[in-house]
Amino acid sequence: MDDLFVGRVMSTDLHTVAPETLVADAAELMLDNCVGSVVVVENGELRGILTRTDFVDIVAKSRPKAATPVSDYMTTDVVTTTAQAPIRDVADTMTEHGFHHMPVVSDEDGLIGMITSTDLAAYLSHVQTPSPA
Template sequence: MNAADVMTSPAVVVSPATTVREASAVLGDHGFSALPVVDDEGGLVGIVSGADLLMAGMTPETANSPVARVMRKSVISAPMSATPAELTATMLSQRLRCLPIVSNGQLLVGVVSRSDLLRILTPADAVLAARVDAALRSYSGSPRWTVEVHDGEVSVSGPFADVAERKVVEALVRTVPGVRGTQVAS
């Protein structure tokens, strides 16, 4: 497994001519911490973070100025061949929330975020089990049932007050995104 398997691609990017206001809107709309800045050929020429934009201030003059005035031109990036361990080490040692992935030295092909790396560390079934468990705790107010997940198939076991509660739990489990099947047993 390498960066090409983990990265988000295509990356959401801005150009050096994008205004500070437009870049701020993109960051806010997507919830990103930073945006790669690319030239017309897709080459990585900088990065602009929310902190960069805040430090620039939002006066009418700076809001309409190009990102090129506030972006950082020195960008840490990684090649597509970088392993998850290498990506993690780089991100942690440099205190990065996202890491641009490049091909042929500068051509941006994607971005790896902390979330991307966490996803590969956590099996999908474990994530789904946690979501189902959270939904059931929200419904009941306490951990009343045992949740097991195998390949998206959810099994819930434990005591049910009656048949109606059992049906409610089964319906609730089916509403959790990613659930492929449900089995409820007392």
């Protein structure tokens, strides 16, 4: 696993919203596409991420959901990785911070993908390991 890089297991089918997107619309997008997060992008730049976990906060604060923009709840201090990062480092970072989604960026192209705990688990489930004796 040390020589496997993020680019081999990340998802590139990203679902993005703008900071002014209403949380109700973001939730619908996530449900329609069976994804756990949307990436908030403005003028081609990564501005934040909104995840299923953030919706707990939205419901708890009981603001009018239909009129609440994503920017009110998105995480703005987004921890990112690159396609060349070893997945072990990414897994360690995700575990350390307790999150399940990490946007993948490049200096040339900006946001290029997303690696999730599901991507890591799917990879591990396909790795051939010897059975215990």
